[in-house]
Amino acid sequence: MSTPRLPEKRWSIDLEKKIQEEHYADSESYQQRYGFKPTSGKPLFVVDTPPPYPSGTWHIGAVAQYSMIDVIARSQRLLGKEVYFPWGVDRNGINIEFTVEKNTKRKMKTYDREEFLNLCRETIETFTQAMRKTAARVGLSCDFAAEYLTDAPDYRAVTQSIFIDLFKKGDIIEDLRPNIYDPVEGTTIADAEVERISRNTKLVDVKWQTDTGEELIISTTRPEMICACGVVVVHPDDQRYQHLVGKRAILPMPVSGRESSVEIQTHPSVKSEFGSGILMVCSFGDQNDVAVFRELGLTPYQAIDLDGCMTEISADLSGMTVIEARNKATEILEESGKISQIEERSQEIPVSERGKNPVEIILLKEWYVRQTHIQDRMREHIEEIQFHPPRNRQFLLDWMDNISIDWPISRRRWYHTEIPIWYSEDEEFIVVPPSGNYVQPWKEQPPIDSRVLNRDSREDIGSFSEMKDSLGEIRGEEKVFDTWMDSSNSNLFVSGYLNHPEVFEKAFPTALRPQGKEIVRTWLYYTLLKSTLLLDKPGFQHVWIDGLGMDPWGRKMSKSLGNGIDADSVLECGAGGRTGSWKVKGPSGSVSLKANKIGSECFRLWKACEAQVGDDFHINPEEIEAKYFGVLTKLFNVARFASQFDMPDVEPTTPFPVEDRWIRSEFSATMETVESSWNDLDIYSATQALKTFGTGILPSHWLEMAKTRLYDGDMHAAWTIHSILKDFLATFSPICPFFCHHISMTLYGESSVDVDQFPTQGPVDKQLNQLTSEVETFNSEVWKTKKEQGLSLNAEIEGVMVPDSLNEFKGTLTRMHKLL
């Protein structure tokens, strides 16, 4: 008997790391293996990888999702597709600005703009490096050589070009509109960036008077906004107040530069049961106020300025911050006896997602992408996209039902893509750069081949070089884009839009958008909006929306709960014999979790097996190890066992014994399931099928039958085990690439990760497959009988009969169980 060619007794994290490092060490062979070769002639499959946002450590839930995207990319290669699995890093945005502000303890706007941008770029680069390392460690087969950065000139140029195209088409407009504004960070934000937090506020019941001397009580949490009140409304069906309608209510606070009374009207949005049932509508206390103002055709008052301070119209409150003004207003009202009651209550208030600052609604001139007019067309396109799981399409449709205003895209920040526009001195004309340029209007002049457009009509007036002197002193736009304006091009960029038109033609709609469900309303929605506006096409063929990683008790992992688990700690668990331990805050106190070995292969296998796409998944390192490391050990040992027998050079031509025909037919059935699952992007089913076959029926039943023949050097048995194992490794390698690579290289000198055609097996023999459960049952019975009789499993046994239905298997079963 020869020694196994797999010398290691079992799979280990150190072995895994060694393979991983070799795998990524030589970039030339790496690119040969995983680089995108658009001219290969194979059908293209472009993955719109979510470019991760570097922020220090990578979240374990995110890494789990990326590893599944990698499974898809690898399985598509296996199916013969030319896969582009890009590696991008999302580096624009307010987060990195905050990080720099925090690190240097200095606010952005106290810096020179250029100096601040450099600090951002340096900071984000260190985070980016750490991320690339984790990406390799978990086995991502991205095209790293073609790395794209969303803050790089080539990427930003695409964003700017798309902006100009949409502007020329009339899909981007400038307007003075109420905007959601973060006064602390000094920038406009979009609806999608607003979140709500619960906070205690004072609900003040203020006594108002009508012009006829009647008293009415109006409850408000924002007495400082009385100066911006445009109307007082009651519900049209509220019998208590019908006599008031049409009268005027006198503002209980002094105001300056405006009327001191407002009309009383009706509006259906009033909740009669809330407070007194009378509502003051201010410009702009909240979104409802905005809607009422628009519907009633009222002229808004500007009560808050860009610094978040009260304006002139608030008279005595002028110049105070909103909070100061609120307290002062309460004080003034109290002194003048106009408060009947103050109640503490908790209220949900809107804050900015990033800065957690209470937001205000302010009238500002901003840039918008028009979106309300195109919703129906978008829905038609969305119909054509295949969602995984199908139910998650609903997240998108629900969000779209709520779209009522256009998308504000300009921001008063710095580390973002600049709005590529210059204004003529008289503001009538704008200058835009030619497509493909990245420009920074706040510090540069327009490129010489820029065009001059009429600001309102968008008509092209002429070239900048010719008209230069007639424009007066031109002014570069200082504002930048919302980061989603960049992110929502990712599918266009990776599919070759503008830069590789010949690829784009074949690659769009982009094959796959994989993402988490928490950013459906932003990333997915905005991307689809753009493909509809720009190309009138669906942006994708498939959208794959995964669930969220949760802590072991089903709660979202977050810093504030202290229940987060760092990705590297899981991937490195077991390396160098070091065990992993985690302290996680559970619902009742801290819990210690321990694991001896996990690593990338076990981690990927766990995610592939544990949860269907779209389901939230609990992350517990102890469980990952306990449930899935054994699977690797088992498979490794099957391979190790096989590795002591040589594979015959050619398939034996003499007939195979029934047990070999049977297991090959079973394997064919498994391969059919696996192939169709990979085609459907169904990781779960593919993995389950492989696991069941590889750890169950193959070793437990067939191997036991074939053992003797293998030891005797039987060619049929050797051919059977190797041909199955080789194809098994190929189809399993999307899930555990390093594991399969190592075994296949050692045994066959070819890597399973290089297989680019789904292995074809012989036909399924239905009649043999029908005997499978009988074989399993019979084996179980014999094992059980031996146990009951106190016999060891390899002892001879008398009186057991092979049933007639398994007549064909009589010989092999008799030998296997040593039946007498």
Add this chain to the structure above:
RNA sequence: GGGUCUGUGGUCUAGGGGUUUAUGACGUCGCCCUUACAAGGCGAAGAUCGAGGGUUCAAUUCCCUCCGGACCCA
């Protein structure tokens, strides 16, 4: 307050009107070092499918209400 999704042995999961005495895995218990594997193998126990109603000849599966969880919105 509203919407969407979700609730299956201790844990995680499959299934989805009758073929189900509900799948598999982990854990538990018992037995076994059997010429790949004790980081193994074999076997056993363990679930009135969240609760309550309804539709039906038949419900874990469909509908309603409630309870719990997640996400989103106002």
